[in-house]
Amino acid sequence: MKKANAKDLSGGGAGENAEILINILKCKEEEAKREITVLNAASGIVAGGKANSIKDGVKLAEESIDSGRAYGKLEDMIAYL
Secondary structure (H helix, E strand, C coil), X not given: CCCCCHHHHCCCCHHHHXXXXXXXXXXXXXXXXXXXXXXXXXXXXXXXXXXXXXXHHHHHHHHHHHHXXXXXXXXXXXXXX
């Protein structure tokens, strides 16, 4: 992961942040925002016991995003609501 500054990571209001998330999950978002999202997901994956290290969690998070599974789960959640 590369170093990023706060400007590269900043979002905006709820609508803009939702759009950023969708773009990340569709592999259309800028590198810094994707990387911080992957790192955050990796932390959750480790905390949930699905990976033994952040490195392994990063790999799982990247695979989930790149395969489209993460976006599919978001769509499932939206349909459920």
